Amino acid sequence: MKRDYVTxxxxxxxxxxxxxxxxxxxxxxxxxxxxxxxxxxSVVQAQIIDPQAAxxxxxTQGVDGSAAVSAMRRYDKSFSPAQQQSGNPFxxxxxxxxxxxx
Numbered sequence: 001m002k003r004d005y006v007t008x009x010x011x012x013x014x015x016x017x018x019x020x021x022x023x024x025x026x027x028x029x030x031x032x033x034x035x036x037x038x039x040x041x042s043v044v045q046a047q048i049i050d051p052q053a054a055x056x057x058x059x060t061q062g063v064d065g066s067a068a069v070s071a072m073r074r075y076d077k078s079f080s081p082a083q084q085q086s087g088n089p090f091x092x093x094x095x096x097x098x099x100x101x102x
Contacts, residue, residue: 050056063071
């Protein structure tokens with residue numbers, strides 16, 4: 001039994017470099033590699049109806065100055081942290097609110 005094991009091990013060790021060399025000579029997906037990204041490019045092109053739309057139809061309406069300033073202030077304020085948090089943020093659902101068990 002030991003002799004069969006040694007013989008089969010020698011065969012595997014003799015054949016393994018051949019398979020390793022052949023594996024390096026051939027790519028596994030030559031057709032897929034040639035067409036890589038075509039689907040994404042075609043979807044992007046399908047979503048573009050008119051690339052020069054801004055040049056053909058310029059905007060004739062605008063926003064007055066006070067509305068623009070107000071919008072920008074609200075936008076900036078949305079990113080500022082909250083002033084103060086009331087209560088413990090780690091306690092959820094327990095508080096002085098009116099519950100169903102009174």
